[in-house]
Structure formats: structure tokens, C-alpha cells
Amino acid sequence: xxxxxxxxxxxxxxxxxxxxxxxxxxxxxxxxxxxxxxxxxxxxxxxxxxxxxxxxxxxxxxxxxxxxxxxxxxxxxxxxxxxxxxxxxxxxxxxxxxxxxxxxxxxxxxxxxxxxxxxxxxxxxxxxxxxxxxxxxxxxxxxxxxxxxxxxxxxxxxxxxxxxxxxxxxxxxxxxxxxxxxxxxxxxxxxxxxxxxxxxx
Numbered sequence: 001x002x003x004x005x006x007x008x009x010x011x012x013x014x015x016x017x018x019x020x021x022x023x024x025x026x027x028x029x030x031x032x033x034x035x036x037x038x039x040x041x042x043x044x045x046x047x048x049x050x051x052x053x054x055x056x057x058x059x060x061x062x063x064x065x066x067x068x069x070x071x072x073x074x075x076x077x078x079x080x081x082x083x084x085x086x087x088x089x090x091x092x093x094x095x096x097x098x099x100x101x102x103x104x105x106x107x108x109x110x111x112x113x114x115x116x117x118x119x120x121x122x123x124x125x126x127x128x129x130x131x132x133x134x135x136x137x138x139x140x141x142x143x144x145x146x147x148x149x150x151x152x153x154x155x156x157x158x159x160x161x162x163x164x165x166x167x168x169x170x171x172x173x174x175x176x177x178x179x180x181x182x183x184x185x186x187x188x189x190x191x192x193x194x195x196x197x198x199x200x201x
Contacts, residue, residue, distance in 0.1 A: 008030050009028060010028065010076050010194075010199065011062055011066070013033060013078050013080040018165065033078075035059075037061055047086055050084070050091065051131065054118070058080030058120070059120040063122040077123035078121070080121075081120070082117070084116050085108075085114070085159045094156075094161075095156065095158075095161045098150055101156065104160055104161040106141065106146060108138045109140055112136065113137075115160075116131060116133055119186060119189050121193040121197055128197065130186070130189035132189050134175060134181050135176045139173045141171060159184075164179070164182045164183060
């Protein structure tokens with residue numbers, strides 16, 4: 001296999017294995033370098049503004065760190081992303097613990113919610129951003145189902161306490177929008193950013 005195919009074309013500023021898998025799915029060779037920034041909604045900040053700030057912030061954090069060193073990948077663009085579940089204008093991030101996770105699942109039960117997934121690309125030309133907005137409807141979930149699902153370990157670390165790409169898919173009655181966006185990285189928007197930046201893979 002040639003170096004051109006295997007050499008990374010970007011840095012992924014995320015520890016999420018799902019985001020890395022999605023990039024692999026479309027053949028984007030990359031290196032993972034997680035951005036360690038606080039993921040919290042600011043005072044008076046809209047959910048859309050929060051998702052944009054976090055996506056861009058993750059990409060910029062790693063891009064600036066690379067610029068200070070002499071690593072061989074220092075010139076590569078950096079991709080950052082953030083995904084949140086929104087219901088009743090509340091932002092549901094990753095559950096803090098079992099009680100928080102079960103509360104999220106019961107809140108989503110038999111209702112529709114939005115998933116906002118932002119993606120940003122930081123490079124020498126600046127930061128460019130796209131937002132994906134999807135609507136997901138859950139079927140009714142019993143307390144026993146929620147407890148069993150939490151015990152599986154899958155909801156931990158997932159926005160809204162569920163994974164559409166895992167066994168949580170059986171709860172999803174319908175989806176309008178981006179499946180990959182609900183997973184955590186909207187591939188249509190990501191490909192747009194890469195094309196516009198002149199990145200080939």
C-alpha cells in the first residue's frame with residue numbers, strides 16, 4: 001500500500017472511537033489527538049452557539065498545540081466535533097451516573113428530540129464550521145428496559161444516554177436527518193469541509 005493512501009490527511013481532535021470509525025468508513029486517513037476542554041454550556045449561550053464553540057474550540061486547541069511543536073503532523077488540519085441531544089430546549093450531554101442516565105432515557109421515551117452535531121476544521125486558513133440537525137423519535141421505554149440498557153454499559157459516555165449504532169437502535173422509531181450525525185460525526189458536512197479545504201483522500 002502506498003504512502004499516499006496511508007499517510008494521515010488530518011488530525012481528529014476526539015477520543016471517540018465512533019468518530020474515528022466514521023472517518024475510516026469514508027476512507028479518510030487520520031491520526032487521533034483528543035482535545036481536553038471543558039464541555040459545558042456557557043451562561044446565556046444558545047445550544048447552537050455552544051455546539052459551535054465546542055466544535056471549533058476542540059479543533060483550535062489541537063491546531064495551536066501542534067503549531068508550538070515540531071511534530072511531523074504539525075501542518076495537518078484538525079477536525080473537531082461536538083454532538084448534543086436537545087429536548088424541551090435542554091441540552092443533554094453525557095450522563096453523569098446511572099441515575100442521570102436513566103432520567104435521560106425516561107425523558108426521551110415516547111417523544112421526539114433533536115440531535116445537533118457540529119464539525120469544525122482548523123487549518124492555516126482559519127476555522128470553518130458546519131452544523132447537522134436531526135430529529136429522532138423514541139418509542140415508549142419501560143423503567144425495566146432502561147435499567148437493563150444502562151447495565152449493558154452502552155449508554156455511558158453517550159450524549160442523551162443512548163447509541164443509535166448499538167443496541168439503542170431498537171428504541172428509535174424514526175429518524176429524520178443524518179444517521180452519522182446522530183452517531184457523532186455528520187459525514188456529509190465533514191466531506192464538504194474537506195473538499196472546500198482542498199483535502200483529498
